[in-house]
Amino acid sequence: MNRAREASSEIRSVEDLSKLDSPVHGLSPLSKLLLTIVFIATVASFNKYDIVGLFAMILVPLLGYMISGIPVSTCFRKLKVVLPIVLLVGIVNPFLDREIMFSIGSFRVSYGIVSMVTLMLKGMYSLMASFLLVATMPIDDLCKSLRKIHMPKIIVSLLLLTYRYVSMFLDEVATMTESYSLRAPGQNGIAFRSWGSFLGQLIIRSMNKADRNYGSMILRGFNGEFYYCDRVFSKLSWLWIPILIAACVLMRIFNVPALLGSLFVR
């Protein structure tokens, strides 16, 4: 009902998933990040009419979901965010690109329809991959690894600290909007008159919070660097990930379904 409440519970549910224990969770965060980016880039690079070749790419994330035990359905709920944007851009293709590509019975499929579907598939695949990434990798593990490859500490510390505060603030905003709506029945948002003070109050309170936070940091000798408890990651990370990356690239170069099919058709 409340957007902030919803967002907060969404973060928590992803977080819970990321605490599970599975071979995928055990892989090192950097290797997973690399694989995800390669996968998404490969998916995005497919020809916009190459629906068949693209189709095979689903096997990679599916395998990940299967081994990690994360239900694929949890990620499909997020499609409601991605698909509208993709659809908005893709919807015009069938109207502008109407040359017939092939027909199934009397139903004629144009290039535009194919490219629209390809676009949606691309959106779906990249969502599946990036959701699998966060669902198998706690953010603090990511921060630690980023620090190891010498990402500037201000960025890493900022990410870590922001993440720490996000759910807290979401809950605070949720409580504020709820108490607002209790006294303003029938409004579907914050009225213009209160625009400034609503978020403004929160800003001033937050500045005090930051102040206290800084205080308790320097009281314990903070000098700009966080120290982390290391987690041991599977040594297999750097064996599996290159194999999967190679698989992505191979699927990009060869039309796997077509090859598979030709084995049987001929």
Next chain:
Amino acid sequence: MIDIRGLTVEYDGGIKALDSIDLTVNEGDSLGLIGANGAGKSSLFRALTGLTAFTGSIKFNGLDVIKKNLPSIRQDIGYVIQESDDQMFMPKVIEDMIFGPVNYGTSKEDAVKKADEILKKLEISHLKDRYNHKISGGEKKMAAIATILMMKPKVILFDEPTSSLDPHNRRTVINAINGIDSTKIIASHDLDLIYDTCGKVALINRGRIVKVGDRDEILRDRELLESNGLELPLSMGGR
């Protein structure tokens, strides 16, 4: 151990949070700092740790609280702030606990070993690998105390340690405080808490010290307490 003379803290707009305070705390003391909301308790703590600019003098073990001495003074003062959420900024409890010692040069392994001992002593070993934003208010307070104990401070300042805790958690925190041997200053308007944990009490109101004395002398004085915005503790027959 702590010697405060003429301490004045003034915020923007000329509001005096503290107005020429004199106060002495001896080693081993357990001092209760009582006063209504806004009396100046937190300002006193922030001045003690050098987080707020002030006029007057504060001496800690003979060292002046000035910028040059802050690093060594801060190593000896632990400050458990009221908002545990702002104190615990690392993802996990254990990471927050080793944060201070590692900053002061302890190795990570030693710090973790020490953390295990303290967690065991406070009987919260189960919190070690939990995430700070996912533990309850009572657990958070205990963990916050643990992070401060990691610093082996000579003095610990507690700012409203039991605010918004349920009776059971409140009791746990009180027991934990009583189990700590260092010098303690506890600021609160929960006078039952002060009665249970402190030997000496200082009453402040609107930035001034009204009275300093033994626990029973002050906490049984209904008239004194009520004229300063407080009430007799329940255990003293208050309402």
Next chain:
Amino acid sequence: MHMADALLSPAVAGTMYVASAAVAGLSVYKLKKEEKLTSEPTFKRLPTMAVMSALVFAGQMINYTIPGTGSSGHICGGMLLTALLGPYAGFLSMITVLLIQCLFFADGGLMALGSNIWNMAFYGCFVGYFLIYRPIMKTKINTKIKLILASILGCVITLQMGAFSVVLETSLSGITELPFKSFVMLMQPIHLAIGLIEGLATSAVLVFVHSTSPDLIKGVDNGESKKSSLKVTIAVLLACVIVIGGGFSLLASGNPDGLEWALFGNTEYSESRTNMGLDEEDYGTSSSVADKAGSIQEKTSFLPDYAFSSDSENPLGTTVSGVVGSAIVAVIAIGICFAGGFFRKKTKKNA
């Protein structure tokens, strides 16, 4: 405004990543330099930055009722962060917001992050600050009016720039058949409205914060301005031009039909429109020209290895074997799903 991964080609996404990383590097460098100047450690600002990013993140969940309409909107926060933290810290904070959004809410994507940082954080923080916010703050009018003016102008202009970049990036990626011109005509007005609302909300917040604690807002006290401001302004402007102009023209020269295609496609669009449903044969020919243009653009697309994609001549592959193969893939996929279900049940029982 958040670009999805699917809307970008790897080359465009990569370019935007490089551009955004460069600006992030500049910000880190500038913050470090400030550290030396003020002898205050950078990490002193860390909690403030973190709290503000978290706040902007949470603030986006607040629905503001738009006066006079039944609908509601929300803020996006670039200008707000700039006004509260300054451009460099604001930019870094905005990156974190976008990163968390993309990881946890699928708002934008991992590959599109570079573009999103550019489209929202760069324009919002740098252009918004140096070209709009700071010049306005230096004028000698009533502070409240200055804040309102800067917020609204800043949000509207930076959002327009962002929206235009979205169109540019998508078109260069060759994703949509929508002609460049019509795409622009579609995006800009929408974001004009969004920018106005965001500007109003931002100004309301800033005016409130200023009225209660004025020291929180950057650069309001006019007078002691730094001499280098003009230089910095020009430098930022130049960087903007170089990256947008240079970067994209580099891409375009690697792919000569990129921009041409956009324009070509556009004329094609109007042509086919007149023919729509009137003369099928005519329409067919004209659209095949468009298609050819499209397919040239695909072949010469940004990644050289596109050329050895085995199916560039017949996109469907050998049609029959393609269909059969897809069926096999589907069977494997379903198999994986079942195996997954099996796997999960087993682990549950074990647990």
